[in-house]
Amino acid sequence: MSAAKSRRSGAASIDLVLCAVRGGRLHVLVTTTSAQALPFARCGAEDDPEAVARELARHASGQPAAWMAQGTVMAAKRHPGDAPLSVPFVGVVGPAVEAPRGMAWHPVQALPSLAPRQKAMAESALTTLRLHMDAAPVAFRLLPSVFTLSELQQVYELLLGRRLHKASFRRALQAAYLVAPTDDWRSEGRGRPAQLFRYAPRRRHAGHRSVRFDLLGR
Amino acid sequence: MSAAKSRRSGAASIDLVLCAVRGGRLHVLVTTTSAQALPFARCGAEDDPEAVARELARHASGQPAAWMAQGTVMAAKRHPGDAPLSVPFVGVVGPAVEAPRGMAWHPVQALPSLAPRQKAMAESALTTLRLHMDAAPVAFRLLPSVFTLSELQQVYELLLGRRLHKASFRRALQAAYLVAPTDDWRSEGRGRPAQLFRYAPRRRHAGHRSVRFDLLGR
DNA sequence: CCAATAAGTAACATCACGCAACTAATGTCA
DNA sequence: TGACATTAGTTGCGTGATGTTACTTATTGG
Structure with missing residues (x-):
């Protein structure tokens, strides 16, 4: 009910870096059941990546992301679902969104122990936000x-x-x-x-x- | 020797949108052997997507791309390699680069008949260039x-x-x-x-x- | 030699920005 | 209650960046 939905190997994963500002710092939503990880799902041949990401966000935080953009696809390092390719989506919600059971907000500067590929995706979230903030109302969606x-x-x-x-x-x-x-x-x-x-x-x-x-x- | 390298289904494709300015208009490199298509390759589990894209560029234009960035991953519509997922890379070369045999430069505003997914990728190339031109010397790499x-x-x-x-x-x-x-x-x-x-x-x-x-x- | 063309510069008004100082409204504490 | 701290919000000014217009320079082609 939290992170991995299907771990069939050979298919790309959609990974969610859901961001919120809490206490003046940027936080990322991390699952705390068993191993800590970013929410992710396998992306089947029929799935639309962004739709999968939006569903992940709705499922992980209890409400849809206020804004979302695609990050940089990664293939290197280990992924918790052993996906050969991971497509990260950086989402944004307001500061009042509480983490549901099995989830927790963590400051990006003090992430828990994540699989290295997911750690890299989380750490590049700020770069993605910066890339889009001039053309999209990212800051307003964080409020x-x-x-x-x-x-x-x-x-x-x-x-x-x-x-x-x-x-x-x-x-x-x-x-x-x-x-x-x-x-x-x-x-x-x-x-x-x-x-x-x-x-x-x-x-x-x-x-x-x-x-x-x-x-x-x- | 041109477009598809491997058509094994079930894996993502790396697609190249190589851009150049010719005659005051933005052009894209398209293969002309058999069906017209953007250069693409299958991305195996061991491959680094950007490395594959850079190799595609070197192979398709005869020299490395002067600058490159990742575009928006697409899963909808038909792809010439029937890839479930396609990772587009937008590359840039100078205006003096001639198209090798089996390739041709086409204005983005007058593309030939491409598979719909590749057509969408080519048409979003300018958006990708605009997204990066403030932080990267894209314009200079087109000269x-x-x-x-x-x-x-x-x-x-x-x-x-x-x-x-x-x-x-x-x-x-x-x-x-x-x-x-x-x-x-x-x-x-x-x-x-x-x-x-x-x-x-x-x-x-x-x-x-x-x-x-x-x-x-x- | 003169018109046409394109590169490059100068001058000026206006606007945006950084900075500092100021006012306004609230809570705290002696 | 009155001084002080704290945060919000505004104003004025100097400086630098930008938009606009006009001008100068260098070349080709009649």
Whole structure:
């Protein structure tokens, strides 16, 4: 009911790296029954890989992934299902999703002992998220439907791996017409309450920005 | 000697979408022996997918791909090798690479009749290139080792699908320290000769630019 | 010699960004 | 109750990047 669904050798496996932000760190859902592993399933000839991955996510976390993308196919190293080829899917859910029985969230920086191929897939999840976060609302899918701008900034800082400036972040966000304020505020203990926002992208007049040379270094 | 190497069913195929810019348009290398198809090979349990793809590229075009990335795994529709799963690799070579016997360059916008799964893989190649061009020197690998800035701009315009401004393009390029001028100039018939440049990225002081909200539209 | 063509540059206005300082609203503690 | 800490949110300014226009330079072809 947890990880392996079928271990027939000779077929590719679909592996799920389900991610969530908990306590300011990126976590991955790992099965804890017997050996620890990422959820995976055999992909039959009739199966659609993404459909299998979405079913895995629904089954493993109790709800569908809020966003999902394919990672880099791996063939090297050992896989718990002895699959010759593994197709990883990186999924994303909000921070309030609790791990069901037999599952647990683990920080990516402190993973339990996984089969080496699955360990490699989990460690490359952040790279996959970074690859897509400019073109897909990955950060918003890692948040609840309503969130504060500080929470959004923290997710972006986590994904980018560096600190951002508050004022600049908010100005850029406002210029992009991506969020809409709600009427609610949240008091998080000490400090001024924060206004809650919702992801509500509006049509913008074709932001034709220049080329990105700044990420090319080799 | 061209497309299929082994058609044993039950194993994944590695498919090659080799791209080049010819005459201002993106072209894909297609085999012309018997049925037209993308080069592909069966991927055995011991094979490294990327190594297989690189060998395919070397074999199909006569030289190694200048850059390569994995595309989206596909299982739907018909594949010429009847592979249940296909792992596409998008490769890139310079514009001077001629198609060997049994192969031909075709514009992606006017592909010949391919098996539907391969057709889908070829048509998603541009998306894969766009996904990586900010972090990898894809545009430079589509050019010869020396090139004019106008040629470079044309490649970027092709990849981005929109026109760029000459002055802005060159300023941004200079600020990124990505190219170095050579002592040669090229006279292309009419007009002033263009100086030739080389891709020579130099270490830059961490261009920590802001977040890209401008590509998120939904 | 002049028009056409393409490469390359300069000048200027505008915009985005980094930075710092500020205000606002809440809880804590003496 | 009043000072302080803490977090949210805003404002202003200097600097640098970008968009736009116009200009200069070098070559081919009448």
